[in-house]
Amino acid sequence: MVQQSPAGANIHTRHHRTGALRGQDTLLGVDGVTLQYPSGSDLVTATWRVSFNVHHMDRYILLGPSGCGKSSLLKAVAGFIQPAEGVIRLREAVVQKPGPDRMMVFQEFDQLFPWRTVLENVMFPMTARKSWSFRDRRDRALSSIDKVGLAQFADSYPHQLSGGMKQRAAIARAMAMEPDVLLMDEPFAALDALTRRRLQDELLKLWDDLRFTMLFVTHAIDEATRIGSRILVLSPHPGQVRAELACPDHWGATERRALEQQITEMLLETPEASDGQR
Amino acid sequence: MGSAENTTRPDLIVERIDKPGVALLKARLPLWQRMLRHDGSRRALLIIAMAVCWEIYGRSIDNDLVLPTLSAVLNALFKSVAEGVMPARVWNSMAMLLEGYAIGVALAIFITTLAITTKLGDDLLTTLTAMLNPLPAIALLPLALLWFGLGNASMLFVVAHSILWPLALNIHAGYQGVSETLRMAGRNPGLKPIPYVARVLFPAALPSVISGLKVSWAFGWRTLIAAELVFGASSSGGGIGWFISAKRNDLEIPDVFAGLLVIVLIGLAMEGLVFRELERRTVRRWGMLRDR
Secondary structure (H helix, E strand, O other), rough: OHHHEEEEHHHHHHHHHHHHHHHOOOEEEEEEEEEEEOOOOOOEEEEEEEEEEEEOEEEEEEEEEOOHHHHHHHHHOOOOOOOOEEEEEEEEEEEOOOOOOOEEEEHHHOOOOOOOOHHHHHHHHHHOOOOOHHHHHHHHHHHHHHOOOHHOOOOOOHHHOOOOHHHHHHHHHHHHOOHHHHHHEOOOOOHHHHHHHHHHHHHHHHHHHOOOOEEEOOOOHHHHHOOOOEEEEEEOOOOEEEEEEOOOOOOOOOOHHHHHHHHHHHOOOOOOOHHHOO | OOOHHHHHHHOOOOOOOOOOHHHOOOOOHHHHHHHOOOHHHHHHHHHHHHHHHHHHHHHHHOOOOOOOOOHHHHHHHHHHHHHHHHHHHHHHHHHHHHHHHHHHHHHHHHHHHHHOOHHHHHHHHHHHHHHHOOOOOOHHHHHHHHOOOOHHHHHHHHHHHHHHHHHHHHHHHHHHHOOOOHHHHOOOOOOHHHHHHHHHHHHHHHHHHHHHHHHHHHHHHHHHHHHHHHHHOOOOOHHHHHHHHHHOOOOOHHHHHHHHHHHHHHHHHHHHHHHHHHHOOOOOOOOOOOOO
């Protein structure tokens, strides 16, 4: 399946191998980031001095209950919001605005442009890649669409697709850009349980093939331990780091369940009072 | 009792599921149902019904000065078309309207782009539309005549004015209604403001843009006809409004109705051919506008 468009696939692996050669150095550094946003006449603090480092090929999970600012953190990394305090660095460069090196997959099904077919959607961000020719863009887009299993639907419009297929297309769009980090904002949360499970497995298989780096936001503990290689647990109101835990690939079901249990207890022991403040 | 029964029931496992095959072949609806499902034929039926009512009522009152019959109006219409008067009048009005429309649309796109990219532009648009939108374009005609003289320019000014503000309001509302997700997905690759508006906001707001185009088309027509009624013929010869006003002075009422009928027919043609086709090729095809 992957071999159908070798050009695109090769570039993917080559790109990520250079990353691997650098070893486990930090790719994305979030350093003391406080995020605030205005709500009416108040200023709400979403996260408070959060720091963490994402390494090459990490499947880094931001996990926490609603109100812990995990989505805000992801949007700050994407460059959609500016930190009130602290810095975010990608390959040593300070993140200031959105860019094609950080492609995002959103939770909502309406993230695809309805006036573009799947292929055109996947090709949309490629205008930022000036060095790629039209042929090149098309080939890469098709190979990416093929990898998520949507080859038959390349010429369909988004309203003709199911929710799971839309999310696959969004993942293809983000991956085709070969970003430094793939940002995923609860991409499977709006899907039914069966489709979610299938897409989680597909994502892991894709990672096995391509070894990209991803920053994945979720509130589901089982999803975190299934997908993640490293899990950052955040406490709510405002979001602060509670723990950073490893979840090695070789772990079996028992270890993962133990980790889930540990995280559940960690999140439950957060005092109720802080939750009731708002 | 129920639970006891449940426990004794054996599990059912279907090992092989047969596809329904021929049973799901498409069946065709009968002709009259297909006709009723076709928008055009349904609407044509409605128009014919209204025409028949008109004819019957016109004959019953039998007074051409109040309400001429449809057949008298059609007769007058055919005569004026055959003489070449009506086509010339229609052409004069259409040319003026299209020119004013182009100016109004261009200005509306410019000002809404400014409004969505800068805060100052947003304030400007909000204030200007609040001030100028309620101002009847026809009230500006005396001023326009002073500024631009007795030529086409005055007409163009009032027509463009009547088109600009409602369209700008619609486009702006459309831009503001674009979902946050779509905005972020568009900004993600780092688009500059103008390409961002052109490639993301504008197509995303197209349903509003098209409804604005329809509304402002009607506004432009009304203003143009009213201006022609008030102002009469310009240097290049009058339009439909002028035709109506002249025929009224001569008490040729069927011709007055013929003029009105032509405006209605042009409106129907615009809606049925231009706007409908535009919607079919864009927002309907993209699933942004449902059929009903």
